[in-house]
Amino acid sequence: MTRIIRNLAEIGGDYGVLFCDLWGCVHNGKIAYPAAISALQAYRATGGKVALVTNAPRPRGLVADQIARLGVPDDAWDDIVTSGDAAQEAMFAGRVGQRVWHVGPDRDLGFFTETEDPRAAGITRVPLEEAEGVVVTGPFDDRTETPEDYRERLAAARARNLPLLCVNPDLVVDYGEQRLYCAGALAQLYEEMGGEALYFGKPHAPIYDLARRRLGVGSDVPALAIGDGIGTDILGAVNQGIDSLFVTGGLAAEHMGDDVESPEAHRLEAWLSEQRISATYAIGRMR
Known part of the structure; x- marks a missing residue:
C-alpha cells in the first residue's frame, strides 16, 4: 500500500539521491513552487544529491535557463538531465538517419544546435518527403493542436517505414490551467499505426x-524518483527497481479528492489499482 506523507523530510534521509521531475512538481510552466524548492534545498543541505530529471525535449543548458526564469534557484539542484540530452546521443549516432523531418516548435531547435558534438553537423532537417527518419519534440503548436492533426502526415511516414525518435515521452503536460499534448502523444499514435518509435526519456533506462x-x-546509492507522471516518473522508478514518490497534485489531481494538498487514501489506492501500478509514497504537492 502506498504511504501518504506530508513532506519530503519524512523520508529524505533514507536516500542518497533524488531523481526529481520538473513540470508539475517544481513548477507549472509559468511559476516555480516555493515549497518544492525549499524541500529540495533542505534535502541538499543534508548531503543528498538532486538530479532534475525531465522529459523536456531540449538540452540541459536551455532547461537551466528556463527554470531560472521561472524562479528555480541553482542551490535547489546538482544537475539537470533531460530527455533531449539522451535523445541527442541517439540522433547523432544515426538511429533515425542523417536527413530528418522535425515535428516541433521553433523553441525546440536547440535540440539540433545546442551541442559541441561534431556529429551534429551531419544532421539535416528536411521536408517529410525527403526524410530518412522523423524527430518529434512536440506539436508545432501545442496550444491548439492534437495528435489527430498529424494523422495524415504520420501515415505518410509510416508508409515509408520511417523510424520516429520521440524526444519527449510525456503524453500531456499542464501549462498553468491548460493541458497540452506532448511528443509522446504523437509517438503513441505512430505506434498505433504500426510505426517504430524510439524513446530515451522517462520511463526508459538511458535517462x-x-x-x-x-x-x-x-x-548502490539508494535513489528516490519523484514525479506526477504515473506512466513516466513512477513507471520509470519501477523499471529501475527504485522507490518512488508520486505527486498526486499534478496530472492526476482530479482523481484524488477536493484538497490538492491532501490526497484521499481510498481514492489514491483505487486510482493506482486502475493504473496497475503502485508508488512507494505519495504526496499532494512537493514540500
Missing part, C-alpha cells in the same frame, strides 16, 4: 543511466 553518470553515483 536514469545518464543521471547517475552526471552525479557520479552508482547503483
